Amino acid sequence: MTKLTIGEVLRGCEVGRMQTVGLMQMIPLLSDLEDDRFAAPTTALMRTQTYGSMGFKNPETKTMLLPLHAAYMVKEAAQDHAMSHAALIKGNKEKTFSTAMCVQQNQGGTIPYGAHSLVILPHVLREPALANREKRDYSKLWSSIAALNRDTGGSSAGNLIDFVSRFEKELDEFVAEFERVPQQIGAVILIGNRVMGVERSPSRAYFAAVWEPLIRECYGSEAIRLAKLNKTKPPARAPLRSVNSLDDLSAALGEARTKDEESAKGRVRALINDDFKVEADDKEDPFVIETIGNPQFFGQIVREGERVHYASLITRSGWSNDEVWRSAKAFAI
């Protein structure tokens, strides 16, 4: 196993201006380093032939990268499904994955090949999904989905569509509130001032393709869940001091912006040197999918030699619970 840090995962990126709305903050990751050898997942044709098995056709000539926890909730009367891990499919090839998960307990039927709309699993489902990525059991996520529904006032069934339908309007708001900026290839997402995830894409075009599923179903859902459970509060923006002229107000706005940005950078700075343990999972030459983890984060990356093209890292559920302990002063006499 080789070691890795967040600093390495985000090599070549700079932070953009933080966006803050309500509970959520998004720090854009900007970069001129792009690699256009990856096809975005939006043109993939997907089907399920049996429960727990997802087949993909890549109609592009480039290798297609399926993002971590790609999920599909279809209009047909068929059982919605999600992937347990990221995947690579060579150009013009098909591939089937038998460790997929059903995310619609009360619906039968298989999904025919089609260009179905991509979502990414809600944040809270991703840890159990990845932890069980090698298990062949289509029902492995049902209890987690049921818990998400219960926590947010829904039924106790493993139907992801239940949650997404109930909060459709709120989820749409996240898409309007957080805006992709030029040169953006990734983001650090915070909820209630806590880092919840780090996302990096191989290119701006790829990021544009996965942006909406990330901000909507993945992180937006977590903001909704935590708000419902009263487990978070909105981050305070740096106050605007009193002023004595318009010029002074311009200066005050600049100062407040600098404070907000420093606060955001401080959050990211704290993560940069944390080591990850790395395990190789899959490969499609010359790219390798690796599962990486440390006490705070886990997720998957796609690498080519030392170069990281893609990363999707999620904060572990237990990490926030221990934060109070960790931030307490060490004992000293």
Add this chain to the structure above:
Amino acid sequence: MKQHGSAKPLLNLVMGESPVDFNLAVEPSFQAPLKDTLGSFLDITGTATGRATFYNSKEEQEAAEAAVHANLYDFDRHLYGALLTLPGVTERSRVLGLPRLLGHGDSLGILALDKKREVETENRILATLLDGVSFPRALRALVSLRDVKVNNARSRRIVMQTLFSPRGIEMRAVRFHGKMASALRHVLGKSASGVIGNIMSRAADSWQPHERKFVQDRVLRYVHGVDLPVLQVVVAFVLGKLTPFVTANAATPIISAFFAARKDLTKGDKLPFEVLEGIRSTYHRSLPASMVLELTQKNLTKGQQIRLQRTAEKANVEVAFDPARYDATQLYIYAFERGMTDEIRQALDSKAKAAAATLPFRFNKLAVIVDASASMLGDKTQRLRPMAIALAMSDMLQHVGTAKGQTVGGKMNGGLMQPSGDTSLAEALVIALKDKPEAVFIISDGYENAPAGRFADTVERVRGLAIMTPIIQLSPVAAAESAGLRRLSPKVASLPVSNPAGMTLPLLREMVQADVVGAATMLATIAFRALWQQKTIQ
């Protein structure tokens, strides 16, 4: 601290006198509900498109619209009808009012009209509403009379005169004969429709005296300016009575072409595009769709011209496109899709000047801030519409005074500002105020994220400096609830707008909040003055 900008009223309208005497009397206990009702009415009738937005589903929009119309009608049907004729009211809102006004539902009656002019006022209102509305929309309203069980002498007259108005009578018949039949059968009754259809499907010189009287009393007396053979064929065609007199009559070449094209598609060159395409896909499947476009290009409606440009290009068919025939928002959406040209830019400039000329206010110096962030892309079903409206508004405001503009976010591409990036309007506001404008207009959907709330903080500081310059947010979206309008700050006026020429309404809405009876009187006066410039209904 130095005070600059002033709190003087934003508007100084020149109303003049009303051509019809009226008295608006509102009991004190009704003033607050009237304020809410009138405010919501001005909001929603100036912006609602009935389509989904980021915030509300189509059903939510429609339910809110219906409630707003019902509430104002309940106060006074004449005030309701008159306000529907104001400039800036959407076509959709006008059409929603028609069935209500054609009925005789009771209202509280807060606006007492001069009795001698009451009938004429109603007739003028109806004529104006219909005049400003496209035929498909008017037809949908007339069909809906059946659902609301309205069938009286006036509604019959309106239906006949609308369905059979002379201009384009055959074209309308071949495009909309299904819905026309529904509207006609409702006002005539099922069995009378059958009788009339049979009579009309024969040459008039074969009619018996009692048949002539039957048709005269129910149809002919309402319709003017249409030759009898043409009217006969159209009515019989609409009612499905397809004798040779109807299907192959030299007086009606378009209806004859409708039948001839079933055998030979090339005979359909007089028909509308979608009608001939329907015939092709039923009777001539082996022939290519591009043949239909080629045969019918000179008959395309202006909406089809703009929509079919791309199809035409692929099929190597030239479709004429005249930018002068479209409104500014449509032109910007077209330009986003197909590219900006000098011709379109000139048309946009002249439309901006014309729209500015309709506004009843002017400034010496104003500031305009356009939010061009990514959220101004809009919902999937109305892609780029918010940005198109914003640019059209900004163009118009350049002619309302000496305007200094700023854009927040966005990037220029092909001569057009494309929405992109985040939203930080606070700094732009301060820059604008340093120039001491008389007013600051901010055209934004209200989504702010750098961070959210910073604009409101900034307005607080500005007001703390005793700078009272009016700051007006213009939102190029509509929402079902007035609370759905996303305000950048509770201390700025926030107005929804759907087209530049419709800015008067939202600004008047602000006046309603200050003095509802005065504002309602003013609105009624403006509406009656405009109504008396129209022709009367016969």
